[in-house]
Amino acid sequence: MGGGNGAKAQQARERNAAKAGKGPSSQLKSNAAAMSIQxxxxxxxxxSTSKRPMLEQHVDSKHSKQGFATCFPNYTG
Known part of the structure; x- marks a missing residue:
């Protein structure tokens, strides 16, 4: 009669596990490397993908006496 949905799902899990082979992966290292604005x-x-409004929010909430140029002198966005 053929395999049911359970058999197909099990085959798909086995196939994906064989493809991955490495175990669980994480983006933590690549995210940490992308932290280039300080x-x-x-x-x-x-x-590095942060936009100016987000950075201005940081300046307003943390460093309202300093300006944007003081906090982010190298920002070119």
Whole structure:
């Protein structure tokens, strides 16, 4: 009569496990490497894909007396 959905799912799990072979993977190392923008006042790191509004929010909440240029002098976004 053929395999049911359970048999197909088990075959798919086995196939995917054989493909992966390495076990669980994580993006933590690549995310840490992407933290290339740094506040010069408090040294908090931000991902390189961070936009100016997010960085301005950091300046407003943490360093309102300093300006954006003081916190992120090398920002070119």
């Amino acid at each position: 506040c010069s006042v408090c040294k908090q790191a931000f991902q």
